[in-house]
Amino acid sequence: MTYLGEIHSRLLDHRPIIQGETRYFVKEFEEKRGLREVRVLENLKNVIQETNEQILPKCTETMQDYLSQTLQRLQAASHLVYKLQQKEQEQRKLNNQHLLISEKQRITQWEDFMTEQHNKQAAVDEEHRKATERLKEQYAEMEKDLAKFSSF
Template sequence: MDKIIKDVGDIQSRLLDHRPVINAEIRYFVREFEEKRAHRESRLLESMSKVVQEANEEVLPSDLEGVKQQLSNIIARLNAANHMAERVQQRELETHQSGQLQENIGRLKDEWADFVKEQQRLKEEVSQEHAEAVRQVSTLYSEKKKELEQLLADV
């Protein structure tokens, strides 16, 4: 019996214990990755360094001149837009001070008061309808409760 148990244990360890195989695969992967990847990474870094140096020496100075030109154009446009905004603001101020605006404000206040009154009336209607519905539901449930108590008493 002991031999059978030992054989079953050996079979189980061979079939289900994959740690030795997995460890070997992990070591192989790490070795391959470190050896082959290291050379590729250093070449990539060297080429990137060359590209950055070229950009600093050649591309950057020419781009700075273009940026300066564009910034001067943008500043001129912003100044023009600022001037136009000031003119619009001045016109708006003049309009605000006119009597037409005061009339509109008074009319809007009256309309708002009418709106608030209508909303209050609608609120009261809804509250009354809700109270009636609650009363009906309460009556229905009290009747059902009485019927249930009577049925339980009869049983």
């Protein structure tokens, strides 16, 4: 049994090794690094305290100033864009009205043109009819004259 106990303690009982490592770590940390680590931690504490008390308020104040200025500029730009949109809408309305008026004028001009063309066509047709009538009469008279001369 003692032999089995020794095997067990060597293979499975790690307490002596862990205790030795723990003592070495504590000795290393407390004796060799103790003051250096405390100084590093103290410096970190001072930097964090300075940051919280001085730098952070300055940054917050500066940020709020710039944000305020930026907000004012954005509001001014938004107002200008709104004015431009209104002007553009007014211009579109004017253009649409002008286009409607122009379209009505063109329709009226087109109707007048078509009426004039119809009247001219009627006049030309009438003139053509009259010229045709005259030619028929002239040819009828010529045939009568031709018939007179041929009967001789």
